[in-house]
Amino acid sequence: MQNVFFCADMDAFFASVEQHDNPDYKGKPLIVGGMEGHRGVVSACSYEARKFGVHSAMPSSTAHKLCPNGIFVPVRMARYKEVSDHIMEIFSRFAPEVIQNSIDEAFLDLTGTDRLMGPPVEVASKIKACVKEETGLTVSIGIGENRYLAKLASDYRKPDGLYQVEKGKEIEFIDSIPLKKLWGIGKSTYSRLEKSGITSAAQIRSFSSTILEGIFGKGASDFLSAIAWGKDPGICSMEHKSRSISNEITFDQDVGDYAVLRETLLGLSHQITFRLLKKGWSSKTLALKIRLDNFSTSTIQVTQDNAFTSAEEVFQASLALLQKKWDRKRNIRLIGLGFQNADETGKTQLQLFDDIHEKQNKVEKAVLNLNSRFQNNQVIKAALLKKP
DNA sequence: TCTGGGGTCCTAGGACCC
């Protein structure tokens, strides 16, 4: 049987949602994220803004220079999540299997559904119409015999695109896309390829696997040769192996004051602990990330015998990690905290946690609420503010 | 170009065990 996969990818998603919610923004250069006066990058921008050279992940200062009259709005993640849930629900009406790949993108498996649903291109048109009617947004859909081809095809005719990679034309299709634009080939891999004189998928196909492995190692060479032949390198493995939860903060100004770092870690400890518990997960591994004023980044982690059970415990562990990793010679630009290798065993412990730590929990929540309301005047439990 | 925040996966090296 012929496999049929769709990749459905929303066009300029965050920006389109903003334009839909605020009709004044329609047809204008709109930039989401990258607010003036803060360190940051552009999260998304409208096609009108792209004409000025603005693109996502661009430093906001650059975006302001390129597009001084653009409309800059903050990210409203909760709203995008809402729209995302609606879109995913629409997809599930048309495909028996929908795998959400990110907030604005999903893979649909339509293998063997043509008698019931009709030809793939027709189904795709219906999905596009449905999304447009119910949300006012446009989605681009790519169709291929595997998810990798579908993913590339969804990008091929953006925005509002619909493209099917025909059977027998897979390699021709791959070759029509510049090597550096292929999904999974980033800056670093491309520059390594270039150094080996490789600038096309055709060249990758011409090398034996032994030679490729010698240059790039087993993992990378398997990946490269799969995509050069139009095969799926396994871009979405069904089974999650590891789970992590993290939060990080980039300061508006680099910080050398230990007290400020303590306060920040206290807040982060609460955030990640509540998120972990809310999901019903538990974790024994806590990781601290710091980025110094020279942008050098490092991480350190600790694994305990038992899972973390309170924000307080996480906070204390995070302070120990900071002591180990930071020599105080340089100021800190970013600090982050996260759980690694979380699993679902926490589900049974949640009830217990609620009973034992209810009081402490309440205090911690109250502190957190105050902190989020009074950003510049943080409220910290006095006991936690001992001198280091 | 002065570079966010949230993830996933891979790799190399060390510790430790048999």
Added chain:
DNA sequence: TCTGGGGTCCTAGGACCC
């Protein structure tokens, strides 16, 4: 004493994606 080989777990860093 100069030393194998494999397995597993952990750590730190790096690449990539949205």
